[in-house]
Amino acid sequence: MTKKKLATVWLGGCSGCHMSLLDIDERILDVAKLADIVKCPIVDGKEFPECDIALVEGSVTSDEHLREIKHIRKNAKTVIAFGDCAVMTNVTGMRNYFPLKEVFDAAYVNAVSNDGAGQVPDHPALLKLHDKVVPLQEVVNVDFVIPGCPPDADTIFYVLFEFLNDRIPNLSEAKKLKYG
Ligand code: SF4
Numbered sequence: 169m170t171k172k173k174l175a176t177v178w179l180g181g182c183s184g185c186h187m188s189l190l191d192i193d194e195r196i197l198d199v200a201k202l203a204d205i206v207k208c209p210i211v212d213g214k215e216f217p218e219c220d221i222a223l224v225e226g227s228v229t230s231d232e233h234l235r236e237i238k239h240i241r242k243n244a245k246t247v248i249a250f251g252d253c254a255v256m257t258n259v260t261g262m263r264n265y266f267p268l269k270e271v272f273d274a275a276y277v278n279a280v281s282n283d284g285a286g287q288v289p290d291h292p293a294l295l296k297l298h299d300k301v302v303p304l305q306e307v308v309n310v311d312f313v314i315p316g317c318p319p320d321a322d323t324i325f326y327v328l329f330e331f332l333n334d335r336i337p338n339l340s341e342a343k344k345l346k347y348g
Pocket residue numbers: 180181182183184185225226250251252253254258259260316317318319
């Protein structure tokens with residue numbers, strides 16, 4: 169069987185889903201037999217390459233994330249929403265209950281600081297945050313979801329292994345359909 173190309177990326181997430189991916193431990197060798205990892209947070213590639221499977225952690229919070237997920241959608245045959253933030257915004261979406269200005273003020277202006285009152289930073293390199301955080305499927309078609317915060321390593325490995333062997337995983341049959 170030809171090796172597949174696997175990419176992983178995180179948008180508006182805490183990296184916990186990727187930490188859980190690392191918890192598949194030595195099973196990464198089984199993945200490596202079936203796939204080349206062409207992009208991940210520690211692969212220093214500027215462009216997101218064409219791939220068979222993209223595991224996408226986190227939700228869409230900014231102009232940059234929106235551009236990124238659209239680019240990923242064009243370049244990945246299978247897009248998997250990886251973890252509850254990608255599936256339904258979860259922790260990242262908690263700020264949706266407040267106007268964006270209040271969120272910035274809480275983080276920068278009203279936060280306790282040794283330097284006195286802060287100010288909202290203004291730099292072109294900073295993300296242009298959207299008023300509301302949205303899950304992946306609100307802006308692109310998603311082919312599969314792995315719920316959980318984070319999903320456990322067994323579930324992640326199960327899903328990856330099934331896709332890498334050209335099978336569609338069945339989370340409910342595998343008793344792995346678990347949010348939170
Ligand atoms: S689903 Fe949980 S572990 Fe994953 S990015 Fe969101 S908060 Fe972090």
